[in-house]
Amino acid sequence: MLCRHAMELWNWFMKWTGIMQDVPTSWSSLLDVMSSCTGKRGRKLAGTLIYTVLWLVWKDRNEVAFRKRRVYPMKTADEVQLLSYNWIKGRGNFNWIRWHNWCSVPNVDKIL
Numbered sequence: 001m002l003c004r005h006a007m008e009l010w011n012w013f014m015k016w017t018g019i020m021q022d023v024p025t026s027w028s029s030l031l032d033v034m035s036s037c038t039g040k041r042g043r044k045l046a047g048t049l050i051y052t053v054l055w056l057v058w059k060d061r062n063e064v065a066f067r068k069r070r071v072y073p074m075k076t077a078d079e080v081q082l083l084s085y086n087w088i089k090g091r092g093n094f095n096w097i098r099w100h101n102w103c104s105v106p107n108v109d110k111i112l
Contacts, residue, residue, distance in 0.1 A: 005061075005073055009057060019033060019046050041094075045094070048084055048088055056079055057076070081102065085102045
């Protein structure tokens with residue numbers, strides 16, 4: 001969870017979302033972040049964002065390990081934005097979220 005690629009991605013994520021102050025060092029720290037968000041919608045949104053980062057870090061590590069490809073944190077960050085937006089819009093009750101707002105400030109407290 002703390003390779004250089006993941007660290008850069010988590011640092012970007014903290015600036016983008018505003019839901020964490022420190023890079024997560026364990027699974028329990030991620031669970032603490034999700035449970036600290038206000039309301040059911042806040043926890044759902046934070047969980048989706050965090051799970052998206054974890055999923056894409058895992059995929060990137062597989063690309064490096066098995067396909068010997070280079071991965072780039074900012075490309076992964078773009079994928080986090082797109083995939084999390086699609087998951088939120090498609091599976092959540094967040095129809096009012098718009099793409100341009102999502103990319104600029106999906107701060108959980110500002111959205112909810």
